[in-house]
Amino acid sequence: MRVKQLLIRWLANSCPPGNPVLCRLNDFFAEKLLRWRHQRFDTGRITTTSVPVPIISVGSISIGGSGKTPAILALLYLLQQEKIAPAVLSRGYRRKIKGARLIPTMGAMHQLAADYGDEPLLFRYHFPEIPLAVAEKRIEGARLLLPVKPEIILLDDGFQHRFLQRDLDILVFKKEFAGSSARYFPCGELRDALFRLEAASLILLEKSASPELRGFLKQFAPIFDYEMVPQPPDSSLLKEPIAAFCGVASPKRFFETVKELGVLVADEIAFRDHTVYSPKILTRLQSLNARTYITTEKDFVKLPPYFLNQNYVQPIRWEMRISDSHKLLEKIKVVLNKYYIE
Incomplete structure (x- = not known):
């Protein structure tokens, strides 16, 4: 494993986008490593853990701002309108306090952002009373949320974190996504393999995306358009x-x-x-x-x-405005019914 980590680090530091040889090498090794990792989950060599609460992951296969945070905010509004009690579980990127933690409902916002991460605090800014947790190991964070009895947990940026079982995998894409020609970071934007699109339950795609990108993505999962307003x-x-x-x-x-x-x-x-x-x-x-x-x-x-x-x-x-949001809500309710209706 140490050799693989060193190789990934070398590629990340030595692979300028303009060098076609190194970029092809980068794509080759990234694809091999990701396929090896995901096969270990698919074959059961690495097990996933479930919790007695439905989990909806909102993620992406690309680096940078793909729209995950606005998507979770939009879902939180939908769930609250339906009187469904949600919680949010995030990694808390670049936070000071490590480990699995519940985010306090009180405190100076800027200090909470430093301690727990800026994206989780944006959720707190809009939804002061919703339970929020951060954890590097998401299963620990999910267990931490169970005592507050959420009816559903939204997993922020959870598509690559396969240790925790989820009931819906939502992927978010902006119109700039390169589709079938996307390359692995640092030569491109990919942080996960294109074959992983087959695991998506549904896709949120920017409404102004090209017909080519739309045609590529729709072969993997149903598409819901969105606009950022x-x-x-x-x-x-x-x-x-x-x-x-x-x-x-x-x-x-x-x-x-x-x-x-x-x-x-x-x-x-x-x-x-x-x-x-x-x-x-x-x-x-x-x-x-x-x-x-x-x-x-x-x-x-x-x-x-x-x-x-x-x-x-x-x-x-x-504000992320999702087209046919009522149909998206129906898919969420199907998941809820599996847990709460015998």
Whole structure:
């Protein structure tokens, strides 16, 4: 196993996208390693563990922002409208506190984001009372949630985590996904094999995706279209000069959206995904002398109170609107009925 890990690390550090030889080598070994791993689960050599609560995984086979977080938020709204009690289980990427943990309902938002991860805190920001847990080993997190008696657990970014049995696997794709020509990271966006699409229960696909991508994906699972709809800021509260900043996987899309909303921005700053807003970074932002700061909700929850008190910050909210959401809800209810109706 150590040899495989060293090989993967070498490929990740030595495989520029412009080098076709190394990229083919990267694709060859990544495919072999992934097929070997998944066959161990498929043949039962590695066992999966189930819990007495339905599990719905929302994931992707590509790196970066594929839309998983907005998808979970959309599902949470659907479930709450139906009076179904959900919980969310996440890995808590780049969090300070390790192990399986329940996320408190109280506390400074920016500190909770640092301790438990920014995506879980975005769920807390929108749904203050929903049980949330983070765990590297998802089965430990699922067991931690059982005492609060959720009727369903949404598994955030869980498609690759096969140790925990799930009842539905939802995959999310943006329109930019390369489809059948996708290559493995770092030469491309894949972090899992294309053959794994066969395990998808359903696919959420951006409505404006090309016919070619749609045709490729529909052979694996039913497709539900979605649109990402930004909510415009209150223009009466915006004072110039305005600065926009973010630390997300697709900063270009964020800045384009801000412009499309009619906001005249004087400065744009893009930080790396999952950025921790240290005093140094906040000082850099304040040096812009902006009267209004525009950012994403994911970044907003990580800002400390003193920065918010000294500056006017307006987060832009994106809402995922899923076509035929009632049909998606029907699929979820079929799963629920297996557990709660004899």
